[in-house]
Amino acid sequence: MTTTNHEPAIAATGLRKSYGDKTVLDGIDIQVPAGTIFSLLGPNGAGKTTVVNILSTLISADGGQARIAGHDLAAEAQAVRSAIGVTGQFSAVDGLITGEENMLLMADLHHLSRAEGRRVTAALLERFDLVEAAKKPASTYSGGMKRRLDIAMTLVGSPRIIFLDEPTTGLDPRSRHTMWQIIRELVSGGTTVFLTTQYLDEADQLADRIAVLNGGKLVAEGSAEELKRLVPGGHVRLRFSDPVAYERAATALRETNRDDEALTLQIPSDGSQRELRAILDWLDAAGIEADELSVHTPDLDDVFFALTGSPVPADTNAGKDTDNDNAKETVR
Numbered sequence: 518m519t520t521t522n523h524e525p526a527i528a529a530t531g532l533r534k535s536y537g538d539k540t541v542l543d544g545i546d547i548q549v550p551a552g553t554i555f556s557l558l559g560p561n562g563a564g565k566t567t568v569v570n571i572l573s574t575l576i577s578a579d580g581g582q583a584r585i586a587g588h589d590l591a592a593e594a595q596a597v598r599s600a601i602g603v604t605g606q607f608s609a610v611d612g613l614i615t616g617e618e619n620m621l622l623m624a625d626l627h628h629l630s631r632a633e634g635r636r637v638t639a640a641l642l643e644r645f646d647l648v649e650a651a652k653k654p655a656s657t658y659s660g661g662m663k664r665r666l667d668i669a670m671t672l673v674g675s676p677r678i679i680f681l682d683e684p685t686t687g688l689d690p691r692s693r694h695t696m697w698q699i700i701r702e703l704v705s706g707g708t709t710v711f712l713t714t715q716y717l718d719e720a721d722q723l724a725d726r727i728a729v730l731n732g733g734k735l736v737a738e739g740s741a742e743e744l745k746r747l748v749p750g751g752h753v754r755l756r757f758s759d760p761v762a763y764e765r766a767a768t769a770l771r772e773t774n775r776d777d778e779a780l781t782l783q784i785p786s787d788g789s790q791r792e793l794r795a796i797l798d799w800l801d802a803a804g805i806e807a808d809e810l811s812v813h814t815p816d817l818d819d820v821f822f823a824l825t826g827s828p829v830p831a832d833t834n835a836g837k838d839t840d841n842d843n844a845k846e847t848v849r
């Protein structure tokens with residue numbers, strides 16, 4: 518009850534962590550308003566799990582402070598623990614017992630009465646579409662069902678803040694979408710979600726704010742739209758089947774990247790109505806007909822690769838002219 522409406526659910530400053538002489542986190546600041554979804558994006562080994570482990574009290578930071586749900590992480594670890602739930606990459610589900618038994622075990626751990634434990638378990642099994650499977654050993658569950666059970670188990674303690682560490686890694690598309698729906702419902706019920714993911718579309722779909730972790734630091738932070746604006750990768754692509762038309766268009770349009778094999782031209786563009794009309798007017802006036810015209814706006818992939826892509830040494834890169842170079846050069 519210490520959290521006021523104004524205090525963020527998670528507020529961390531200057532988090533540091535090293536293993537031996539390897540610096541994993543080199544001063545990380547994170548603010549997550551209550552009732553929102555924050556996504557920490559980063560390539561393999563960037564330190565996402567380390568951040569989750571620190572903020573959920575599993576390991577301690579070497580430096581920095583954090584307040585979680587209004588409690589000081591270091592001084593009030595127990596209060597922090599009772600306000601949060603964590604669903605990690607390694608599931609808490611015990612495969613030898615049934616889904617229902619797993620849930621009841623969690624209820625015991627949270628000191629719920631027997632009756633209350635049964636009530637909460639029944640409600641959560643229903644909510645996560647696990648009623649039919651409830652009496653079967655969890656080892657027989659599909660990957661998606663195990664993740665749903667895992668989250669259901671986390672919710673037994675009614676956490677106000679949930680840490681989801683790569684919740685959809687390895688799931689098929691349908692189970693991913695189910696998981697996204699579950700996450701959205703959690704947040705609309707007032708829960709704060711801290712989500713780590715390697716999937717840009719996941720962050721794009723779900724997160725209010727996204728931070729990109731790379732090289733021990735947050736290299737960018739903002740809404741998906743704000744991050745996309747960092748990378749001017751937008752273009753209009755014209756595809757031709759007639760080599761003559763292609764050549765005429767390529768010669769006349771100077772500001773294009775050409776792909777002579779695919780007979781396509783890329784014209785840098787923000788995809789606005791005005792720019793599209795100008796391109797179409799120009800094609801009409803020149804009597805050129807493209808077989809296909811498509812608009813490409815930069816997506817989070819462009820941002821991610823621009824921010825985290827391994828740097829290409831300048832000399833080996835000289836003279837190359839690809840889409841990604843364009844993106845990589847512009848951000849820093």
Ligand SMILES: Nc1ncnc2c1ncn2[C@@H]1O[C@H](COP(=O)(O)OP(=O)(O)OP(=O)(O)O)[C@@H](O)[C@H]1O
Pocket residue numbers: 536541559560561562563564565566567568715
């Ligand atoms: N206990 C440990 N001892 C030594 N090094 C560790 C330890 N835990 C993590 N690391 C190292 O810290 C770095 C960050 O690991 P972490 O698991 O946080 O990354 P991640 O972003 O979650 O990656 P992934 O997406 O692969 O899970 C890695 O290089 C890892 O090898």
